[in-house]
Structures are given as structure tokens and as C-alpha cells.
Amino acid sequence: MKGEIVVETRGLSMHFGGVVAVDQVDFNLRENELRCLIGPNGAGKSTFFKCLTGQLKPTFGDVVIRDLNVNRAHSHEIAGLGVGIKTQVPNVFEGLSVQENIWLAARRFHPAARARSLVEETLDRVRLTDIRREVVNELSHGQRQWVELGMVISAEPWLVLLDEPAAGMTHDEVLLTAELIREINKTASLIVVEHDMQFIRMIADKVTVFHRGAILIEDTMDVVAADPTVREVYLGHRKK
Amino acid sequence: MNRARENSWLILIGIVGAIFLIGAPQVLELFTIINLTTAIAMALLALSLGLVWGFGGILCFGQSTFFGIGAYAYVVAAINFGGTSWAVVVAILVAAAFAAVLGYFMFYGRVSDVYLGVITLTVSLIFYNLMRRTSGPEYKIGDALLGGFNGINAPPLNVPGNASWILFPEDVFYVAMAALIIGYFGCVWLVRSHFGRVAVAIRENELRAELVGYDVRLQKLLLFAVGGGIAGTAGVLFANGVGRVTPDVFNLYNAALIIIWVIVGGRGTLIGPVLGAFGLFYLISSLGQQTSINNNLVLGVILVVFVLLVPKGIVPTVIDLWDRKRGRRGQFRRHGRRQRRRGSRTAETRHEG
Amino acid sequence: MDLYIALALQIVYGIANLVLISLGLAIIFGMMRVINLAHGEFLMLGGYTVVISTNAGLNIWLAMLILAPLVVGIIGVIVERVMIRFLYGRMVDTLLATWGLSLVLIGLVTTIFGAQTATTISPPIGAIQIGDFTSSGYELFLIGVTIILSILAYCALKYTRIGLIARGTMQGAEIASALGVSTSRTYAITFGVGAAVSGLAGGLLAPITGVLPSIGATYIAKAFITVISGGTAILAGTLSASTLLGGVNSVLSYLTGPTIGEVGLLVVAIVLLRLMPQGITARLFRRSL
Ligand SMILES: Nc1ncnc2c1ncn2[C@@H]1O[C@H](COP(=O)(O)OP(=O)(O)OP(=O)(O)O)[C@@H](O)[C@H]1O
Ligand SMILES: [Mg+2]
Secondary structure, three states, X not given: OOOOEEEEEEEEEXXXXXXXXXXXXXXXXXXXXXXXXXXXOOOOHHHHHHHHOOOOOOOEEEEXXXXXXXXXXXXXXXXXXXXXXXXXXXXXXXXXXXXXXXXXXXXXXXXXXXXXXXXXXXXXXXXXXXXXXXXHHHOOHHHXXXXXXXXXXXXXXXXXXXXXXXXXXXXXXXXXXXXXXXXXXXXOEEEEEOOOHHHHHXXXXXXXXXXXXXXXXXXXXHHHHHOHHHHHHHHOOOOO | OOHHHHHHHHHHHHHHXXXXXXXXXXXXXXXXXXXXXXXXXXXXXXXXXXXXXXXXXXXXXXXXXXXXXXXXXHHHHHHHXXXXXXXXXXXXXHHHHHHHHHHHHHHXXXXXXXXXXXXXXXXXXXXXXXXXXXXXXXXXEOOEEOOHHHOXXXXXXXXXXXXXXXXXXXXXXXXXXXXXXXXXXXXXXXXXXXXXXHHHHHHHOHXXXXXXXXXXXXXXXXXXXXXXXXXXXXXXXXXXXXXXXXXXXXXXXXXXXXXXXXHHHOOOOOHHHHHHHHHHHHHHHHOOOXXXXXXXXXXXXXXXXXXXXXXXXXXXXXXXXXXXXXXXXXHHHHHHHHHHHHHHHHHHHHHHO | OHHHHHHHHHHHHHHHHHHHHHHHHHHHHHXXXXXXXXXXXXXHHHHHHHHHHHHOOOOHHHHHHHHHHHHHHHHHHHHHHHXXXXXXXXXXXXXXXXHHHHHHHHHHHHHHHOOOOOOOXXXXXOEEEEOOEEEEHHHHHHHHHHHHHHXXXXXXXXXXXXXXXXXXXXXOHHHHHHOOOOHHHXXXXXXXXXXXXXXXXXXXXXXXXXXXXXXXXXXXXXHHHHHHHHOOOHHHHHHHHHHHHHHHHHHXXXXXXXXHHHHHHHHHHHHHHHHOOOOHHHHOOOOOO
């Protein structure tokens, strides 16, 4: 709870025509914090991420990253600040090999030699060394998720946003992902969106619940899980 | 294709190119050599689109624009300077600069690829309409009359720095072939460089490239400008091969030709478009001295057939078939290698433990 | 005063001309998101239909208003059935295939009728007098036809079943398929209607421009610019872009000559795309037809 605030949104809103996907969100994230974001389908979590990374320009409100207002910034500029994001639908370079994917991310902000060693290091961390020459579009869903994770961490970001990183993974893969996330957290602040409650219990520190584009409650997992409104809107909603 | 095999192919291409460069003027007649110069210009033009479209994923239907601008700029500059040395430089720069300006509006406006194709084609057609109207004496740039429909005579290349030492057609052939070889290997180098690999990454997934921190718009603009510069160089060679530049460089037929070379040769390779250009150039020549119109029919049928039946183009399809034929063996070998590596890695860890 | 009327007429004609040559393209683009690169050749075929059938003795009005759209419309349906439908979902390939078609049509017409036209036809309406100025009666007639055509398109979009589907598609391609529409049949009809409108336009313009196998190329640059600048709303897009671009073109042409007029049109269009990359109707007139 100590570190300084690294991400702040003030009155952040995103409208799509008549749909209010994000509604006046005030949100803070501190240095080295690991925050989980949960909420029913369509709550606006992914849209919130897109506003943070410049993929969408907020209709109202501000996004401040390390005292810098990034409302008008482009995605690549925000990435240049040291922000990495894994999107909900895996976005990878489909026709390229695993190591080429990761090299492209590592090389962006590092000189060639450092990038090479980062690739080796990353392949090891995401356990893809054995299939490094394989073309990404031939891999399983879980492996593709890891390729994307690898791209995110190989750039050595200090802020990492993960949108449903464990979706579509087997139980073992989920455990490994949780471990990886805790490891990333040693050097970076994180926001993780997930639906899998067990997974969240594995990693969660503080949890923010989104509902209809707004923050419903923000507290530890135990408090959140015991909260009757959360149970109603979220747990009651979920089919799984 | 793995890197080692690719390299051996490149060496082969280099050798064939060099033999052709040195040998062709020895064995071929002058008329054929002059014709070849034009074919080489076309191949370089095809290469430029192969780079921009095949690797950068930029759907440019109007590569003829930069080709034509290069040709016109060369002629106009050469007439005004009284020599061709700087005219060549000016032509390449003007073509690249025009591509950069056009690219700025399209990439920074985030025009989608289908629009992009149509806009670039339209620009070429407008140039065609425009240059056709420049027949009066009032249409001149410096000393160069633009000549409307009839175009302008192109001053032949001279030895750099010596405007009175004009090259013979054989010498122009050497220059053209050398330009093609340098252009080809330059493009190979480019697509293997960081810049080129990012271009391919953008083709594969624009959003991811952006989220990883690359400025997609700038990256595309630069690649487009490089492509424009190469097309401009092709224009210079073309002006020398034909001896004349007319508005027809901008016309619809020409724009279609470039696309067809690349489609037939194959996107995603550099040699494909070059071979496509040579192949179709000789196909069209051998169709005889019929009017250019039946060529339309032939080209149209080729385009439709390739889009429907061989969408990848010849070179990638051949590589695929080759791979499949040898597939078993290759796969087996790769598998074996992987096993071995895994084995040695566990041995290492055990050793450490 | 008469000068101003003549000038105004010239501008209105410039706009109407753009609408006429672009509408068929816009219909196909709005419904299918496909830019038909053989559009110019559909116009060309309309022109040939009129010239040939008139020379064979058919009444010119029948040839222009009935036969040209009918012939080209049928060709459009055939093209959609034997080629385009195999390429759904492959935008770039569709574009390329229509380009191949364009070349094939140019080649075929040249093979059959030769590279030049043997005969031309003259406009069936002569000049008319406005005060001290003469104006082309046929151009006035074309302005009238364009207005009627626009009204018909409006009614078709607003009141027919296919118009309903069209509106759904223009708002977003998913909506139409959610309606459970047989997209295959819709596309065939769309392509046919778009081709028919192009055929009509080509036929109407034939007396002014004459016909050549390669005449399509002179139309398409302007038609592409108009449709892309307009965006996906078929009618609002075509009308707004034609008004802007046609206006600029006519005024500049009047002041400096046709060369600058055409450059002005291109420059305005490119700057417009920087500001509104999805076309005018993606920003303004959002829910229009
Ligand atoms: N580009 C868009 N255009 C229109 N509406 C959108 C767009 N993107 C999202 N929405 C709407 O905004 C709302 C929030 O969507 P969002 O994807 O942010 O939800 P989410 O919390 O990530 O849901 P999930 O858990 O299913 O991923 C939804 O109602 C969605 O339909
Ligand atoms: Mg989501």
C-alpha cells in the first residue's frame, strides 16, 4: 500500500454511441502493486484497458501514467513509457516463429545484443524454448497466450496489463501462469483481468470489481467475495 | 524456408545475375539488349511492389505513379541540367518524396488497405489525365516541354560527371542490370534487417506491433517511400530503355501489369515478382505485334485465374510443393534435432544440480 | 444574371455528372464493402449497348433508359454468380478479381468491335437558350435524370425489403446477417442493381463522350474518389461527396481550365481522407441512407 501512484484515472468514461462501457472511473494503482480486476461479461474491463493503452481515446476524463497525461497518446508511445499489455483475444504475429515474435518485442527498446539475451531469458521463463522455431499460428491456445505473455515481459515493462491471461489454459498451465505473474510482480506493477476465481485467489492482493462500467467495490479478495452486492451482480451472474 | 537454404538460393541468384550481366551483351543482338533494358526496368518496378506489398502488406495499386514520376523527373531534370548525373538522383528523390507525402495522408489518416489500393490507383490515373493535357507550349518545367500525349524524348545516361560522354545502349544495359542486382540484394538485406522484420510484423498484426511499441504509421511511411524510390529508379531505366516518356506510364494497363507480375510471381518473396515481370514481358512480346488490347484479355484472364486458383503465386507455391515432397524427411530430421536438444538440456541441468 | 445562371447550371451539372458515374459503384460498395474495379467497364458496356442498338435502328430513348441498364444488369448478375461469390470474405482478392474482369471486358470489346468506335451518336436534345447564353439541353436532361435516380434510390432504400437489408448492412455488416437474410441472394441482386445503374449512366453519357473500349478508365478515377470520400452510406455519401468534389472541380475548371480542376478534386479528396478516413458519412450524416 505504500509505493507512489503510477496509474491514475479521473472520471474516465468511454461511450460507444449510446452504450456507456466505462462510466466515470476513478482508479489508482501503486508501484509494485498486483491488482485484480473482475466483473461480469460486458462490465467494461477490456474497454478500460484499451483506454489505458491508447487503443481507445476516452470520451471524458483523464488517464495519468507516472504524472504524464496520456489521453491523446498513441499506443506505441504508451508502450514506450514501459507499459506492456496482453489483450483478451491473443494478438501475436501469426505467421512468424515464436522466437521472432519475442525478438520483435525485445528489440524495440533494447540494443541487438541485449535483445538476444532477453529472448533466451524470456523463452525460458515462458517455457517455450523447445518450440522456439515453431510458427505461432500452429500452436495451441495456451501456448499462444504464453507467446503473447513472453512478448510483454521481454520488453522489461514496469507496468503490465493482462486481460484474461489464463483463459483457455489447462489446469497445469494455469498454475504456471500464476507463478509467472507473481514473478513478474517482483519488478513490475500489474493489473490482471480474470474470470477464474481460483486463479485470482492464487495471485490476488487487492481486487477491484467492475459492474456496468463503474467500480462497485475495491478490497481484498475475502471481503469482496463476502460482499452481498458482488455476489448478486457477479457471482450470481456467472454461468461457470 | 530456413536461412541456410535461403542463403544458398541467394548465392545461386547472385551467380546467375552476374553471368547474365556480363554475358548477355556478348551473345545477344543490340536490339534484344535494348529490349532487355526495358524488361529489367520492369523487373525492378515489380521488385518495388514485391517489397511494399509482399513484405509490408501495403496494398498499393498505383506503384506506376512513382515509376512515372521517376521517369518524368529524370527527363525534365536531365534536360534542365544538361546532364544526367544529378537527374538520376533528383528522379529517385522526387519519386520517394512523393510516395512519402502520399503515404503521410494515407497512413496517418489510417486508411484501410482496400481504400489504400483504390486511392493509389486513382492518383496514378489522375496523373495520366493530367499529363495528357500538357501538350501546349505553356506546359513546361524550365526548358523541358512536357509534350502532352506524345511525351518527351529522354536524354540517354552519361558517365557521371561528364555530360558529353554518353553511354551506348550496351552500357545502359550494364547499368540497368547492375541496378537490378543491387536493388534485389538491397531488398534482401532490408527485409532481413530490424526495419524489414518490423515491416513483416506489421503485416502480420498491426495492433500487436503498436502495443509492442512500434510506430506503425511511420514505419509504413518509410517503407512506402523506399518502395517509391525503387520504382522511381525503375522509371529512370525505363526512360533510357524506351528513349521516351509518355503519359502511358501512368495508365490503367500499366498499373494492372505491375500487380499481375507480383501476383503471378508470388507475394512474400522478392525473386517471384522479378521473375513474374520477366516472364510476362516476354509472354506479351511473344504474343506478337498484335494491338495492346488483346493483351488486356490475356492479362485479365491470367489475373482472374491466379486470384481464384493460385492465390499465392508461382514461387511460393513451388516452394510449398517442394517442401511437401520432401516433407517427411525434413520433418523427421527437425523432430530428431529437437529431441536431441531436449536431451542435452536435461543433461546440463542435471550437471548443474 | 444570365451568366450566373449558366455558371450555376455548369456547377450543378458537374455534381450531377459525378453522382451519375458513381452511384452504381456506391451501391455495390455500400452493400458489399467491395470496390468494383470493373466499374468503368460497366459504364463502357452501357455506352456500347446504346450506340450499337441505336445504330441498329432502336429508338435511342429505349436504348438508353431500358436496354442499357438491362443488359449491363444481367452481366452484373452473371459476374457475381460465376466469380465474385467464390471470394466472399476475401476483400483484396475480390478487388483483384474485379480488376481482372475489367481487363477481360476491355479485351473482349476490343476484339469484337475494334479499338476505335466506328460510329457515334449525337445527343437527342439540342442546345437551349438562357438569355444571352446557350446551354446544353441534354445536360439539363441529365441533371433531371440524376435527380429522379436519387429519389428512386431513396425510396428503394427506405421502403423496400432489400432497402431494409441495405440499411442494416450500411450500419454494420453483422446486423444484416443477424436478420437472417440470405446474403448470397442479396449480393447477387446488389451486384446486378449496381451494374444496371452503371449501365444506365454509361448509356446516358455515350452521346456526349462517345465510346471506346478503354473509356472506362476516364470515369473510374472520379468515381473511386467520390465513393471513397463519401463513405458507406450509399445516397448521402455519393451526394455529399459529389457536391463537394464536383463543386470544387467545376469552379476551378471555370476559373483556370480542366487540368487544375482535376488536380483540385484530387487534393481536396486526399486532404478529406486525412481528416475523415472512413469518408464523410462516417463522421457527418451518420444515420443517413
Ligand atoms: N468497439 C465497440 N463498439 C461498441 N460497443 C462496444 C465496443 N467495445 C465494447 N463495447 C461494449 O462495451 C461494453 C463493455 O465491453 P468490454 O469488452 O469492455 O467488457 P468486458 O468487461 O471486458 O467483458 P468480458 O468479460 O466479456 O471480456 C459491452 O457492452 C460491449 O458490448
Ligand atoms: Mg474483456
